[in-house]
Amino acid sequence: MTVTIDAKLAQSFGLTGGEYDKLLTIMGRTPSFAELGIFSVMWSEHCSYKSSRVHLKTLPTKAPWVIHGPGENAGVVDIGEGLAAIFKMESHNHPSFIEPYQGAATGVGGILRDVFTMGARPVANLNALRFGDAKHSGTRRVVDGVVRGIGGYGNCVGVPTVGGEVNFHKAYDGNPLVNAMTVGIARKDKIFLSAAAGIGNPVVYVGSKTGRDGIHGATMSSAEFDDKAASKRPTVQVGDPFIEKLLIEACLELMATDAIVAIQDMGAAGLTSSAVEMAGKGGVGIELNLDAVPQREPNMTAYEMMLSESQERMLMVLKPERTEEARRIFEKWELDFAIVGKLTDSGHITVIHNGVTEANIPLAPLADEAPIYNRPMVHAEPPRHISPPADPVGIEHALLTLIGCPDLASRSWIWNQYDGSVGGNTARRPGAADAAIVRVDGTRLGLALTTDCTPRYCQADPKAGGAQAVAEAWRNITATGAKPLAVTDNLNFGNPERPEIMGQFADAIKGMGDACRALDFPVVSGNVSLYNETRSPTGLAQAILPTPAIGALGVIADASKSIGLAMPDNHDLVLVGEIRGELGQSLWLREICHKEEGAPPRIDLVAERHNGDFVRAQIEAGHVAACHDIADGGLMITIAEMVMASGVGCELLAPPHGLPIHAFWYGEDQACYVIATKNAKAMLSAAEKAHVPARKLGHSKGTSLKMADGMSVSASRLREINEAFFPKFMGEGA
Amino acid sequence: MKIRVYVSLKEGVLDPQGKAIGHALNSLGFQGLGEVRVNRVVDLDVPADDSSAAIAKGEAMARALLANEVIEDYSVEVVA
Numbered sequence: 001m002t003v004t005i006d007a008k009l010a011q012s013f014g015l016t017g018g019e020y021d022k023l024l025t026i027m028g029r030t031p032s033f034a035e036l037g038i039f040s041v042m043w044s045e046h047c048s049y050k051s052s053r054v055h056l057k058t059l060p061t062k063a064p065w066v067i068h069g070p071g072e073n074a075g076v077v078d079i080g081e082g083l084a085a086i087f088k089m090e091s092h093n094h095p096s097f098i099e100p101y102q103g104a105a106t107g108v109g110g111i112l113r114d115v116f117t118m119g120a121r122p123v124a125n126l127n128a129l130r131f132g133d134a135k136h137s138g139t140r141r142v143v144d145g146v147v148r149g150i151g152g153y154g155n156c157v158g159v160p161t162v163g164g165e166v167n168f169h170k171a172y173d174g175n176p177l178v179n180a181m182t183v184g185i186a187r188k189d190k191i192f193l194s195a196a197a198g199i200g201n202p203v204v205y206v207g208s209k210t211g212r213d214g215i216h217g218a219t220m221s222s223a224e225f226d227d228k229a230a231s232k233r234p235t236v237q238v239g240d241p242f243i244e245k246l247l248i249e250a251c252l253e254l255m256a257t258d259a260i261v262a263i264q265d266m267g268a269a270g271l272t273s274s275a276v277e278m279a280g281k282g283g284v285g286i287e288l289n290l291d292a293v294p295q296r297e298p299n300m301t302a303y304e305m306m307l308s309e310s311q312e313r314m315l316m317v318l319k320p321e322r323t324e325e326a327r328r329i330f331e332k333w334e335l336d337f338a339i340v341g342k343l344t345d346s347g348h349i350t351v352i353h354n355g356v357t358e359a360n361i362p363l364a365p366l367a368d369e370a371p372i373y374n375r376p377m378v379h380a381e382p383p384r385h386i387s388p389p390a391d392p393v394g395i396e397h398a399l400l401t402l403i404g405c406p407d408l409a410s411r412s413w414i415w416n417q418y419d420g421s422v423g424g425n426t427a428r429r430p431g432a433a434d435a436a437i438v439r440v441d442g443t444r445l446g447l448a449l450t451t452d453c454t455p456r457y458c459q460a461d462p463k464a465g466g467a468q469a470v471a472e473a474w475r476n477i478t479a480t481g482a483k484p485l486a487v488t489d490n491l492n493f494g495n496p497e498r499p500e501i502m503g504q505f506a507d508a509i510k511g512m513g514d515a516c517r518a519l520d521f522p523v524v525s526g527n528v529s530l531y532n533e534t535r536s537p538t539g540l541a542q543a544i545l546p547t548p549a550i551g552a553l554g555v556i557a558d559a560s561k562s563i564g565l566a567m568p569d570n571h572d573l574v575l576v577g578e579i580r581g582e583l584g585q586s587l588w589l590r591e592i593c594h595k596e597e598g599a600p601p602r603i604d605l606v607a608e609r610h611n612g613d614f615v616r617a618q619i620e621a622g623h624v625a626a627c628h629d630i631a632d633g634g635l636m637i638t639i640a641e642m643v644m645a646s647g648v649g650c651e652l653l654a655p656p657h658g659l660p661i662h663a664f665w666y667g668e669d670q671a672c673y674v675i676a677t678k679n680a681k682a683m684l685s686a687a688e689k690a691h692v693p694a695r696k697l698g699h700s701k702g703t704s705l706k707m708a709d710g711m712s713v714s715a716s717r718l719r720e721i722n723e724a725f726f727p728k729f730m731g732e733g734a
Numbered sequence: 735m736k737i738r739v740y741v742s743l744k745e746g747v748l749d750p751q752g753k754a755i756g757h758a759l760n761s762l763g764f765q766g767l768g769e770v771r772v773n774r775v776v777d778l779d780v781p782a783d784d785s786s787a788a789i790a791k792g793e794a795m796a797r798a799l800l801a802n803e804v805i806e807d808y809s810v811e812v813v814a
Contacts (some may be wrong), residue, residue: 098804099802099804099805102805208748211746211748212746213746213747213748236747236804236805237748238747238748238749238750238805239750240748240750240753242750242754243750296748296769297746310748311748334757
């Protein structure tokens with residue numbers, strides 16, 4: 001190759017001048033092309049977390065039930081009965097914009113591998129999606145491809161997609177977010193880690209063959225889009241869910257033996273990051289012979305093989321005497337199996353191809369001296385709380401507008417494309433409860449799963465928004481009766497080299513950390529996606545809304561006792577929590593007054609915990625027939641959703657004095673729940689005893705939502721409006 | 735005028751369908767196969783005065799619908 005390797009080439013690989021100098025110091029010579037490639041991906045934002053690490057370190061990660069926190073392929077928590085839940089959320093934002101179907105599909109495949117590589121059988125997928133303005137011409141293409149891609153991969157691989165969330169906002173027009181979460185179950189004493197050990201042990205490659213897929217995806221995923229994105233398109237990765245299914249079964253079969261020393265999936269930066277991380281964590285060296293790597297295309301270079309992001313591949317270190325047994329298992333499942341190297345005591349990664357040493361890099365400095373930046377920050381002054389503006393339209397008009405708006409419209413068009421019940425363990429599907437409930441095989445346990453974030457709150461006040469995302473996830477799990485255990489985070493932000501973006505990032509983490517600590521809800525895994533920006537034709541960088549998506553997991557002792565939101569007939573409705581009428585940044589303000597202003601709702605973490613613990617105790621005591629938290633759209637939307645879920649109507653009492661009526665019904669106050677109970681009196685006196693604010697809202701009966709002033713809307717009309725948006729948006733029934 | 739639009743996956747893009755076919759052929763005894771790629775042919779009858787106008791129409795249709803340019807290549811020829 002006649003390429004000159006210098007700082008300029010390094011820059012085109014994404015390394016700054018300072019980083020290239022550091023590389024030269026470590027190597028003591030000019031690197032080879034393959035070595036430069038290895039450094040550039042390992043030191044990319046995606047693999048090194050160089051801008052985010054100083055802030056991530058402040059998040060709480062420990063609790064008595066946490067088995068493995070951040071640092072492994074996924075987080076692991078104890079759920080009792082000798083079992084562990086393993087889960088993580090990861091972004092596939094940039095690939096999903098370039099090729100929505102394959103981008104979303106391979107996002108699902110990648111996060112599945114992160115989970116089963118630890119020995120867990122995947123039992124559920126969730127997806128947090130943010131799309132551009134529904135009126136923007138390109139949005140439909142992305143929604144269509146992403147939803148089909150998630151369904152295509154998830155349905156084929158036989159893992160149910162049980163939940164998630166969707167928002168629309170113009171800030172995502174050129175940069176949608178696709179955050180995929182997988183949850184798996186393993187025996188707590190059978191967790192597989194990635195630290196390699198045993199000098200001389202074979203390094204084994206399994207799964208699909210290596211092609212020139214997505215080369216430099218890891219560095220691309222950290223580079224903001226510009227108008228040249230079209231020409232920068234690398235070969236897109238194409239997923240093959242049937243191979244993934246075989247890989248899951250083969251790995252789990254091998255894991256039932258004790259042949260594996262260490263295992264890691266090949267995700268972003270493929271063979272490079274898996275080999276470097278396994279050897280680095282184990283404090284050993286690794287030698288790879290690329291001639292042995294199963295290849296899909298002829299004449300691949302060492303650089304291409306080391307950086308390929310071909311899907312459905314894993315790297316393992318095996319006990320040498322068990323290699324043939326492992327080979328038999330993988331060949332039975334018709335997967336490639338190749339011994340591609342061995343562990344050494346050199347402390348280096350050595351890559352040999354066609355008899356030539358293409359790379360020889362000391363591992364310790366590659367990891368230890370990876371750049372870490374404490375980037376400059378500017379903290380924006382949070383906006384003031386606003387007092388409720390006058391109501392221009394009335395309660396009924398606002399109700400019908402809000403339940404039909406893109407952010408609140410029924411998502412059934414989406415989840416009907418997903419297989420939500422394959423495996424037969426989905427106790428509560430999307431839309432049936434605040435969190436999905438998945439039964440754990442062989443036990444009565446249920447996992448409660450949710451993803452949450454309100455990006456418009458984060459934009460207005462990143463700290464409050466970060467705390468709110470965690471609090472809402474905790475609340476959604478609580479509303480089903482489950483105990484919230486832990487969190488995985490997927491932090492989607494703009495360009496960290498801009499101080500105002502870095503300020504958003506740091507503030508959001510502060511808010512998340514506060515909430516996690518107050519709620520005993522540690523972060524056990526996560527992923528950071530920066531540079532989510534598009535450049536306008538005038539050259540102005542436009543960042544997405546700060547979106548720290550939270551995926552969360554809870555556990556309920558008996559899945560059959562979980563609570564949904566469908567309101568049964570002839571029950572009292574009780575509000576738990578205090579409504580102050582928070583209209584700042586509310587959907588009412590946006591959809592009715594066409595304003596996005598003011599401070600987001602106040603977060604009171606003490607009240608959050610107190611109210612939530614009360615609600616859970618009431619559920620456990622059997623006093624709750626349905627429960628739904630207050631979130632987007634406020635109390636009226638909460639009630640309307642409970643009505644739509646069952647078709648049973650209600651008669652509401654007049655709202656309290658001292659608050660504008662529309663602020664009471666549409667304020668997005670936090671730490672609040674609506675409960676359906678047989679007897680409001682008993683619930684109210686229990687609340688009083690527990691010093692939890694509560695009031696009776698009304699009674700469920702009939703088939704219409706009725707207010708004291710005479711307003712009446714039938715459940716079927718609500719449903720009709722609620723379900724109209726998606727089919728119309730996607731051009732169906734036209 | 736009749737035109738034919740060929741659509742194929744770009745070189746290097748994984749073709750799971752081709753892979754499955756190759757695998758099935760192998761198990762039927764057709765051994766020693768290299769890579770199998772599945773492509774698509776679309777025949778169209780377009781209103782056009784001459785070949786170059788017909789081909790231009792075919793290319794426009796390929797870009798708009800028939801091919802996903804991110805992962806697929808296309809070519810157009812006049813058949814009759």
